Amino acid sequence: MIRSLVSFVLALLALPALAAPVSEQPHTRVELIAQSSAPAPGKPLQLGIVLTPKAGWHTYWLNPGDAGAPTRAEWRMPAGVSAPPELQYPVPGTLVVSGLMNHVYEKRNILLTQIDVPAGLAAGNAFPIEVQVDWLVCSHEQCVPESATLSLPLVVGDGADDATMAPQIAEGRAALPRALAATATWAKAGTRFVLSVPMAGLDKVKSAWFFPTGDAVITHVTPQKVTIAGDALRIETDAGTPGPEGEVTGVLRVEMAGEAPMGFAITAKEGSVPGPGAALAATGGNDDAAGGGDGPGLPLILLGAVLGGLILNVMPCVFPILSLKALALAKGNVGPAEARTEALAYTAGVVIVVTALGGLVLALRAAGSQVGWAFQLQDPRVIAFLLLLVTGIALNLAGLFEVTLTTGNLGQEKARSGGASGAFFTGALAAFVATPCTGPFMAGALGAALVLPTVQALSVFAGLGLGLALPFLLIGFSPALRRRLPKPGAWMVRLRAILSVPMFLTALALAWVLGQQVGVNGMAMGLAGTLIFGLFLWWLGSRQHGGKSLAIPGTLSLATIVAAVLLVPTAAPEGAAKATTTAASELNAVKFTPAALAELRGANKPVFLYMTADWCLTCKVNEKGAMADAAVADYFKAKGITVMEGDWTRNDPAISAWLAEHKRAGVPVYVYYDPTGGETELPQILTVDALTTLKV
Structure with a gap:
């Protein structure tokens, strides 16, 4: 058997x-x-x-x-x-x-x-x-x-x-190269191959690359020089051996400003071609290295990163930290050498934290994870930690308690203390709390960083940090700027109280994001932890104001923060629904999935796709503003435009993959797909006029 x-x-x-x-x-x-x-x-x-x-x-x-x-x-x-x-x-x-x-x-x-x-x-x-x-x-x-x-x-x-x-x-059909209505021509000039492709929209072309179907047409690795000659795109590169004969077929990959790359099926006949034309207007030229060279060069990307970081200093969660640190140099007892030391330490704190976060993103992506910039904000425990930290800073600014060397580590002791150590941790704190606000200023630079080689990518993140630290760096190295800062006095106490308001509002926004991620019960747990932490700080402040000496071990405040964060669940309860934004409701937005988008595009339906997250300040401003306007809803309904929402508040691999394909590191991203197959990316600050002039 x-x-x-x-x-x-x-x-x-x-x-x-x-x-x-x-x-x-x-x-x-x-x-x-x-x-x-x-x-x-x-x-x-x-x-x-x-x-x-x-x-x-x-x-x-x-x-x-x-x-x-x-x-x-x-x-x-x-x-x-x-x-x-x-x-x-x-x-x-x-x-x-x-x-x-x-x-x-x-x-x-x-x-x-x-x-x-x-x-x-x-x-x-x-x-x-x-x-x-x-x-x-x-x-x-x-x-x-x-x-x-x-x-x-x-x-x-x-x-x-x-x-x-x-x-x-x-x-699959949407990804195929499109047929080119015009007739392309090619010619051989010595050892060079030249292709002329008549096409519309040449003023928007950023880059192009020709893929021949034949092996001997061109030398594949040679850079392709792309210019605009009259009404045609002119591509010149080294000819292959023995070179082309008869008709030349292939695919022309073109990237236009504000649109995703598209492909055209080319059948070129041998004939006359124009001489070299004007450089591409969208990029100032395209003499690409092998590989196509999509997008701006590294110097422009770095400049965009520095400027984006500079703008972040006016964000409500960064400005109070920068202001108080800058005013600390106005007390008059800080010498030039000490001011420079603090400026360099502050810059080091910012650059190290921003670069470390960027390096972590690159490492996770290299390991196969689909993550983007500010990915840590998709974890409710990080939101809970930020809620406690921002609440503590707000209460400190409001005067509830003071941080001294005897009060223990309350999360911002190092940031509030003087010297190089305090400046370093102030910079680190500013960099960490600034990540939710980078979207509207850093989308292109950070998106490019995710597809650049590692060293160049890290330099982009370091450039963001340098821009964020630049104001304090200039103050530290410029005695003239320090002399222009207001002299210390009683007004600084009032200013501190005023600066606590944006921090309290930031804490309120973080509590709302926590509720969106883990539901009402999870938000209640986070607020309970914040209440416990706040009571601890109140008790500490009352002891200080009573003149009593205090010698609390640093581990006590750290344990309070850890316990409060651990109260927060890591996911929403089964079946919990997120609140629907006014924009999503008014525009009858449907949920984004790659299959649903492909089906709509395959049916030649116009689609307005927006990628958003509850922790993204710019996203919420657009959704409460231009997107919620009745004129936009009426226009979309009249034109039959389907609105599709991709919510990245919690991790979504499909959205992460879509962002990576579009060279975007985070949200918001707004893309309009027209019925003819065109794809246009809208600015990150939306207006009613921009939304009601979409072509159908």
């Missing part, structure tokens, strides 16, 4: 594994999809192969470039069905590894094809589709060939779209 059972099990193990529509390979997830799970007789059926490489790996385009291999598919069709045509590839990206140019997909990509379902098939008949997919997946260090056999058990029916697979097919 046992021998028979063992033989039966071994026989089962010896059977080949049944093919399924999804296969998880070591470095890639691959899936077979169809427009309909019930294809209709006599009608075409679109099929797709979805390849999702794991973090740090990539697959290849039709022409892989200097290295790599394209994806191959061998189909097994039902009787009477012809094999489908070649796979259609989405617009690729560029990746230079060890001096070799690669045309790659570093994220999820969908390869499409189509078959004709024979007429006369009876409904209910099985219509199985099977394919063997072979592809190469590579990291920067190694390449691994992978293969999978996939099967879809379709059944002949009415041809209705499948609720799960059809949106993915639509997503």
Whole structure:
């Protein structure tokens, strides 16, 4: 009996594994999809192969470039069905590894094809589709060939779209290069290849890159010089060996100001081409290094980071800290050397904290996590800690208690003390509480940082810190500026009390965010912890005002903060609903999902997508202001514009991935998709006029 059972099990193990529509390979997830799970007789059926490489790996385009291999598919069709045509590839990206140019997909990509379902098939008949997919997946260090056999058990029916697979097919169609109406031309000038592509909207072009389908057309890794010559985009680079002949086909990837990159299918005939034209207006030129060179150069990104950090000093949670620290230098007993030391220490505190936060984001993304700038604010415990910290600062500014060396560590003792140590921790505190406010000033720079090499990316974060520290740095190094600061007096007590108001308002906003993240009960726990902490500070202040000596161990106040933070749950209770903003309600906003967006775009519906978070101050201002205006709601309804909301208050991998694809590190982001397939990014400070002039 046992021998028979063992033989039966071994026989089962010896059977080949049944093919399924999804296969998880070591470095890639691959899936077979169809427009309909019930294809209709006599009608075409679109099929797709979805390849999702794991973090740090990539697959290849039709022409892989200097290295790599394209994806191959061998189909097994039902009787009477012809094999489908070649796979259609989405617009690729560029990746230079060890001096070799690669045309790659570093994220999820969908390869499409189509078959004709024979007429006369009876409904209910099985219509199985099977394919063997072979592809190469590579990291920067190694390449691994992978293969999978996939099967879809379709059944002949009415041809209705499948609720799960059809949106993915639509997503794949939206990612394909578009046909170019105009006729492109190419010419060879010595060893150089020149392509001329007539197109509209040239004044908005920021960068472009040509991917030829043939191997010998150009030298892939050579920089492509892009200029505007009349009504055409002119691309010049080194010709390949032996060079192009006859018609040249390929894909032109173009990035326009305010829009996501788009691709155009090019068929160019040999002919005359214009001479070099004007530099691209959107960037001041495009003599890119190999890799396409999307976006502004590093110096402009760094300048944007410094300016963004400088503006952060007027934010309500940063300004009081900066003001009091600056006025501390006006007391008259701080010498030039000490002022410079404090300025440098303050700058070091800001730059180190901002760079460390940026480095943590980069490390988490390198490990495969989809996180962005200010990701720590998605954790309710961080919000609870900030609530306690800001409340403590507000009560201190209001005069409830004073921080001295004998009161123990109340979270801001180091920041309130003098000298280099106090200046350093003041800078660290200012940097930490400023992260929720970076959105409107830092979106482009921080988004670029997430796709730059590590050293350059960290320099962008350091530039943000330098901008944030710049006012105090100038005060510390400029005696003339210090002399212009008001002299100390009784007015400073009143100013401290006034500056406590924005800190109290910040605490109120943080309590509301906590409620949005973990529900009313969670917010109540956070407020209870804040009350306990506040009572502790009141008791401390009453002892101080009574003239009593106080020698409280620093661990007591630290334990109070830790206990209060631990009271807060890490997630909302099951089924808890978030409050709906006025804008979302008035505009009938639907929840963002990649599939829903792809379905709407595939149906040529206009879509206004906004990415938001409850801890984002700019987001809330826009949603209570321009987006909540009745004129906007009326215009969107009249034009049939669907509003889609992506809420990033809590971590959402789909939103994180979308932000990464659009080179944005955080929120807010506002994008309008028009019915023709165009994509326009709106400014981060919205106006009613901007929203009511969207073209449909």
